[in-house]
Amino acid sequence: xxxxxxxxxxxxxxxxxxxxxxxxxxxxxxxxxxxxxxxxxxxxxxxxxxxxxxxxxxxxxxxxxxxxxxxxxxxxxxxxxxxxxxxxxxxxxxxxxxxxxxxxxxxxxxxxxxxxxxxxxxxxxxxxxxxxxxxxxxxxxxxxxxxxxxxxxxxxxxxxxxxxxxxxxxxxxxxxxxxxxxxxxxxxxxxxxxxxxxxxxxxxxxxxxxxxxxxxxxxxxxxxxxxxxxxxxxxxxxxxxxxxxxxxxxxxxxxxxxxxxxxxxxxxxxxxxxxxxxxxxxxxxxxxxxxxxxxxx
Amino acid sequence: xxxxxxxxxxxxxxxxxxxxxxxxxxxxxxxxxxxxxxxxxxxxxxxxxxxxxxxxxxxxxxxxxxxxxxxxxxxxxxxxxxxxxxxxxxxxxxxxxxxxxxxxxxxxxxxxxxxxxxxxxxxxxxxxxxxxxxxxxxxxxxxxxxxxxxxxxxxxxxxxxxxxxxxxxxxxxxxxxxxxxxxxxxxxxxxxxxxxxxxxxxxxxxxxxxxxxxxxxxxxxxxxxxxxxxxxxxxxxxxxxxxxxxxxxxxxxxxxxxxxxxxxxxxxxxxxxxxxxxxxxxxxxxxxxxxxxxxxxxxxxxxxxxxxxxxxxxxxxxxxxxxxxxxxxxxxxxxxxxxxxxxxxxxxxxxxxxxxxxxxxxxxxxxxxxxxxxxxxxxxxxxxxxxxxxxxxxxxxxxxxxxxxxxxxxxxxxxxxxxxxxxxxxxxxxxxxxxxxxxxxxxxxxxxxxxxxxxxxxxxxxxxxxxxxxxxxxxxxxxxxxxxxxxxxxxxxxxxxxxxxxxxxxxxxxxxxxxxxxxxxxxxxxxxxxxxxxxxxxxxxxxxxxxxxxxxxxxxxxxxxxxxxxxxxxxxxxxxxxxxxxxxxxxxxxxxxxxxxxxx
Numbered sequence: 084x085x086x087x088x089x090x091x092x093x094x095x096x097x098x099x100x101x102x103x104x105x106x107x108x109x110x111x112x113x114x115x116x117x118x119x120x121x122x123x124x125x126x127x128x129x130x131x132x133x134x135x136x137x138x139x140x141x142x143x144x145x146x147x148x149x150x151x152x153x154x155x156x157x158x159x160x161x162x163x164x165x166x167x168x169x170x171x172x173x174x175x176x177x178x179x180x181x182x183x184x185x186x187x188x189x190x191x192x193x194x195x196x197x198x199x200x201x202x203x204x205x206x207x208x209x210x211x212x213x214x215x216x217x218x219x220x221x222x223x224x225x226x227x228x229x230x231x232x233x234x235x236x237x238x239x240x241x242x243x244x245x246x247x248x249x250x251x252x253x254x255x256x257x258x259x260x261x262x263x264x265x266x267x268x269x270x271x272x273x274x275x276x277x278x279x280x281x282x283x284x285x286x287x288x289x290x291x292x293x294x295x296x297x298x299x300x301x302x303x304x305x306x307x308x309x310x311x312x313x314x315x316x317x318x319x320x321x322x323x324x325x326x327x328x329x330x331x332x333x334x335x336x337x338x339x340x341x342x343x344x345x346x347x348x349x350x351x352x353x354x355x356x357x358x359x360x361x362x363x364x365x366x367x368x369x370x371x372x373x374x375x376x377x378x379x380x
Numbered sequence: 381x382x383x384x385x386x387x388x389x390x391x392x393x394x395x396x397x398x399x400x401x402x403x404x405x406x407x408x409x410x411x412x413x414x415x416x417x418x419x420x421x422x423x424x425x426x427x428x429x430x431x432x433x434x435x436x437x438x439x440x441x442x443x444x445x446x447x448x449x450x451x452x453x454x455x456x457x458x459x460x461x462x463x464x465x466x467x468x469x470x471x472x473x474x475x476x477x478x479x480x481x482x483x484x485x486x487x488x489x490x491x492x493x494x495x496x497x498x499x500x501x502x503x504x505x506x507x508x509x510x511x512x513x514x515x516x517x518x519x520x521x522x523x524x525x526x527x528x529x530x531x532x533x534x535x536x537x538x539x540x541x542x543x544x545x546x547x548x549x550x551x552x553x554x555x556x557x558x559x560x561x562x563x564x565x566x567x568x569x570x571x572x573x574x575x576x577x578x579x580x581x582x583x584x585x586x587x588x589x590x591x592x593x594x595x596x597x598x599x600x601x602x603x604x605x606x607x608x609x610x611x612x613x614x615x616x617x618x619x620x621x622x623x624x625x626x627x628x629x630x631x632x633x634x635x636x637x638x639x640x641x642x643x644x645x646x647x648x649x650x651x652x653x654x655x656x657x658x659x660x661x662x663x664x665x666x667x668x669x670x671x672x673x674x675x676x677x678x679x680x681x682x683x684x685x686x687x688x689x690x691x692x693x694x695x696x697x698x699x700x701x702x703x704x705x706x707x708x709x710x711x712x713x714x715x716x717x718x719x720x721x722x723x724x725x726x727x728x729x730x731x732x733x734x735x736x737x738x739x740x741x742x743x744x745x746x747x748x749x750x751x752x753x754x755x756x757x758x759x760x761x762x763x764x765x766x767x768x769x770x771x772x773x774x775x776x777x778x779x780x781x782x783x784x785x786x787x788x789x790x791x792x793x794x795x796x797x798x799x800x801x802x803x804x805x806x807x808x809x810x811x812x813x814x815x816x817x818x819x820x821x822x823x824x825x826x827x828x829x830x831x832x833x834x835x836x837x838x839x840x841x842x843x844x845x846x847x848x849x850x851x852x853x854x855x856x857x858x859x860x861x862x863x864x865x866x867x868x869x870x871x872x873x874x875x876x877x878x879x880x881x882x883x884x885x886x887x888x889x890x891x892x893x894x895x896x897x898x899x900x901x902x903x904x905x906x907x908x909x910x911x912x913x914x915x916x917x918x919x920x921x922x923x924x925x926x927x928x929x930x931x932x933x934x935x936x937x938x939x940x941x942x943x944x945x946x947x948x949x950x951x952x953x954x955x956x957x958x959x960x961x962x963x964x965x966x967x968x969x970x971x972x973x974x975x976x977x978x979x980x
Contacts, residue, residue: 117896133624135739145849149900150893154421157590159630159735161518162424178738201561202897212422212537220530221485231482232494238487242512245487245519249423285485369532 109181110189111139113151117202123191124148130181136192137165137176140204152203160316163250167204168193173252173314195255196262211251214271218278219295219363223287237286244281244325246317249274253311253321259304270301273311273321280325283332290363291355293336296329298357305330384556384829385566389415389534390815391808392555392570394541395597397425398517398797399780400576401524402477402804403811407574408531412812415568416528417536417557419592423525426578426590427800430517431633431731433499433509434801435794436474440491441498442506442678447471449505452974454795456659457503457689458759458788459929460944461610464967465766466786470795470802477801478510486523488512500638503689503792505663506678514633514731520797539566541596542905543832544573544604544776547822551774552604554824556832560902563895565833571819572811574769575601575762575778576804580614580913582852582906584755585860588620588631594906595913597782601762602912602952606773609784609947610760611913612920615791615930616865618643618693620754622711627739629754632714632732634793636749637686639728640675641716643697644748645705651712652685655696660688691790691930694753698865701752711752717745753865757796758913759787759930760920763949766965769807775819779807785947785964789929837895839904845890848903855882855910863918868934872922879918883911915957920948923959 107130112123126143137155144151155165158177165176170184170191184190198206223231253273260266271279279296282288296302307330309322319325361367391407393400396418407414418425437450451471455462478496482488488510489497498507512519528535541557545567554569577597581589602608619632637643645651656664664685665671671684686693697712707713716725722745726733729744736742736749761784762771769777780800787795839845862875886908891901926940927933946961 131625133740134626138626144899145847145853149847149849149891150898152897152899155591156420156424157426157429159429159627160738161515161731162420162428162590164421164424180739205561205897207561208421212535215529221526223483223485226483230479230495233487233490234494235490238490241487245512245522246515247522248428248518282485285487287482288485363530365529365532368530371532 109139111143112189112191113140113143113204114193115151115203116200118200121200121203123193125189134181135177136169136179136181136190139181140176140192152201152205154205161248163248163316166195166250166252166255168195173256175250175252175316178316195251197255197257197260198251208251210267211249211254211272211274214275215278216365216369217271217299218275218282218365219290219292219360220365221282221285221288222290222363224289231287233286240284240324241281243319244277246319247274247277248317250316252314252316256310256314257305258308258310266301266304269299270304273305273326275300276302276305276329277319277321277325280329283329290360291336292360293333294355295357295360297333297337302326302329302333384833385564386569386824387415387566388569388821389413390570391415391572391574391811392417392568393574393576393808394418394555394600395425395576395578395780395782396422396535397427397576397578397780398520398524398800399804399807400425400574401521401528402801403574403576403779403808404528404533405524405531406805406808407812408528408533410809410812410816412815414812415534415536415570417539417541417555417568419538419540419560419596421537422535423521425521426593427517427521427797429588429590429631430520430797431514431631432501432635432638433511433516433794434474434478434520434797435501435504435508435792436478436510436798437471437508438475438478438496438498438510440495445506445508447475448974450474450508451971453504454792455788455975457792458790459939460788461613461928461947461964462788463766463785463965464971465965466803468971469766469806470786470799473802474798477798477805481520481523481801484523484527486512486519488519499635500675500687501634501793502637502687502693504794505683509638509794511635513727514635514729516797520800536566540902540905541600542836544600545824545828546604548825550605552776553822555600556829558836558895561897563898563901565829567824567829569821569824571775571815571821573776574807574811575776575782576780576807577782579758579781580910580917581755583855583859583910583914585856586620586629587755588617588629589755594909596906596909597778598761598916599909599912601771601773601776601778601782602916602950604773604776605952606771606776607763608761608916608950609763610789610920611758611784611916611950612924612931612948613759613789613929614755614917615690615757615759616694616753617756618690618697618753619714619751620756621735621740622707622750622752623709624740630735630739631754631756632749632751633729634690636714636716636729636732637684639716640719641714642684642686642719643693644713644715645700646707646713647705651700651705652688652693652696655692655699656685656688657692660692664688689790689792690756691932694865695932697751697753706752707750709750711750713748714751715748717747722746757781757791759789759791760784760917763947767806768810769803770810775814777807777811779803789931836905839889839891839901840895842888842890845888846885848889848891848900848907851882851885851889852903852907852910855907855914858882859914859917863914863921866932866934867921869922872918875918876922879911879915883915886911912952916950919957919959920950923948923961
């Protein structure tokens with residue numbers, strides 16, 4: 084047996100999971116309330132080994148506050164449901180170990196600030212689902228006989244964007260909408276720039292969404308402060324790999340004289356405007372369907 | 381309906397994981413008015429947690445692969461208890477369903493010549509799983525979600541269905557639920573209802589399943605009078621995390637073993653060589669040298685025993701731990717660090733790297749993981765007609781994990797994601813065709829709606845009653861300790877006793893607070909579903925006096941050839957559960973030949 088003995092000897096280190104000091108008691112200050120207001124309520128409970136913040140919230144639910152509202156699903160950092168602000172920082176509760184927080188101090192948990200509170204830690208994130216309907220759909224080039232071929236190297240950037248778990252922490256932290264509800268009308272937010280970038284860089288996609296990205300999705304509002312990148316639990320380089328390239332492509336679509344000349348000579352179609360792209364959005368298809376028509380193919 | 385919000389559709393689909401979304405896409409593209417109702421936000425369903433890949437005989441890596449080989453692997457993996465027709469449809473149609481995802485924007489990992497790459501998994505003769513690193517489920521759910529949104533789907537998110545509604549003659553004509561946000565009731569009228577609610581994992585203590593997996597669809601079907609089959613067949617995935625305690629049960633993908641990882645006990649022994657059963661001996665390597673060669677030479681060597689089907693590996697780990705040859709925290713070691721380069725591990729298994737680093741502070745490129753069995757999947761479920769997924773109740777369909785039959789007594793890894801696609805589509809198609817082909821919408825029954833909503837609200841009045849969280853823990857402890865990997869008659873009967881008590885206590889659950897986003901209330905209602913499923917599993921496990929696949933009886937350690945021919949059928953009649961062995965469909969001779977030619 085190769086490497087048998089060292090394998091058996093390599094038990095995981097226990098110290099990283101030790102209960103935080105401070106008498107072994109946790110003080111959790113959790114925001115409780117609804118759309119009409121609320122306040123922090125403090126809960127005290129014993130510290131246990133190896134817990135994440137969501138475990139502690141669940142223990143409070145089970146023993147002290149049965150109706151404490153919290154959204155969660157997988158508890159493994161894969162679904163992006165349990166987003167909140169822990170000690171003021173936007174994070175996933177299921178991936179934040181208690182041992183990484185300052186020992187002995189109270190831990191505050193509040194709902195994401197950019198979205199209206201429903202109850203306690205649960206917010207109304209429907210804005211995001213509305214924006215999703217406005218994204219012009221994937222339109223692949225015709226399938227050749229024998230199927231599509233794509234090189235691994237050509238899809239890796241797209242795969243980075245597909246890691247998005249839609250936790251909406253980037254939306255929550257983006258200052259364009261965090262304290263400016265009015266901007267939600269004309270600004271899609273970092274999550275959807277990632278989605279637009281993924282379509283823009285997809286080797287099979289044929290639709291030009293560049294002017295739409297600027298005219299309807301409002302990418303110009305972003306002044307690349309990188310707050311979104313910092314809070315992304317999936318380490319997607321939102322600003323560098325999605326937003327900045329998108330901004331460059333938007334500029335190209337509008338002002339590039341070489342591209343303009345190329346279009347003149349080669350008779351390539353001009354970049355599509357927002358109005359032209361609109362029929363490809365879920366919202367448009369939905370409206371058509373409600374009129375009793377078939378969705379466009 | 382007097383004061384209940386009501387919506388009328390052709391097709392209402394309950395559950396928005398892979399099966400529900402695929403059914404919705406199909407139903408919409410056939411032109412049916414379709415609603416998707418889900419307990420969580422869209423895109424959060426348990427499908428996002430699927431890791432290793434989707435099984436389909438594309439033949440991109442091994443051209444020898446085809447649907448017959450996949451079919452044979454699936455049936456043998458399921459210890460022949462599978463519904464043969466479902467297994468056939470699944471193997472035949474899975475490749476088209478995967479290629480279709482690509483047309484909708486999915487980005488699977490590629491072969492050097494630019495086609496979809498496929499990886500090795502347990503029980504599959506050839507590398508067969510199309511994948512995206514180790515987050516294939518996320519790719520699948522997001523692709524289907526975008527597709528459904530593009531088609532203009534109506535989604536009712538965070539809406540829990542409490543009961544199905546019927547037309548008075550037993551046929552389903554809708555469903556009653558409530559908005560989790562406000563607690564207000566909402567009724568759906570439908571010509572067809574598709575159940576796509578997933579599994580039952582939260583009934584056990586250590587599970588890889590997410591919050592939603594409370595057996596809602598199984599229970600809704602049971603209450604509506606439908607048959608459930610093979611509920612005793614649950615799968616313990618061999619490799620869940622065992623430490624730290626809060627992460628216990630979290631899935632460690634089979635892809636770790638597919639990519640070369642091996643299992644060792646505390647002595648460092650690759651113990652799986654000691655657990656090769658006669659059933660799989662002919663196709664399993666018996667030396668480490670042969671096993672290691674297999675990854676590159678499928679024809680000249682046999683499969684490593686670490687890649688035996690999941691039931692075999694889970695039992696082996698269980699035995700090692702019981703014999704005190706386990707790891708410090710009660711599991712065994714899963715070692716990929718000494719087998720593959722750090723760079724390759726991070727590229728092929730990024731989520732696993734991340735998960736262990738963040739939750740256990742273990743670097744899997746340098747140290748072994750500690751793993752042990754975790755409840756992962758239920759093979760049993762609602763009895764359906766293979767080609768249409770129609771249940772035994774009119775107007776009701778079921779697809780995905782909630783449906784039974786496809787996987788027999790044990791599911792092969794990767795066959796779940798393909799199941800969702802193949803049968804989600806067939807269910808959506810049959811439901812839409814029935815609705816568009818002249819089925820009439822019937823009036824919803826006001827009195828029934830009032831009854832159900834009244835019942836759901838009773839918990840608020842049970843002052844001084846049971847805490848739902850405590851009751852849930854007791855149910856989980858009962859199932860974990862008495863209806864686990866290895867079962868005995870005495871323990872199953874004890875479980876039955878305890879379920880009797882728990883069911884009585886569940887009626888007295890008290891919910892504090894009000895109806896607005898109240899998790900205590902949601903749990904009280906989920907408990908009803910979980911208890912229904914726990915009853916079926918326990919009673920069917922008593923009835924199946926043999927060991928087969930995921931159902932292992934210490935007192936009946938061998939398979940009984942007679943019991944291979946029957947499904948255990950669970951029904952609820954006048955408040956009493958019944959379990960009846962009934963003949964399952966017989967495989968036609970031309971398919972049976974696939975098994976005769978290599979009894980090797």
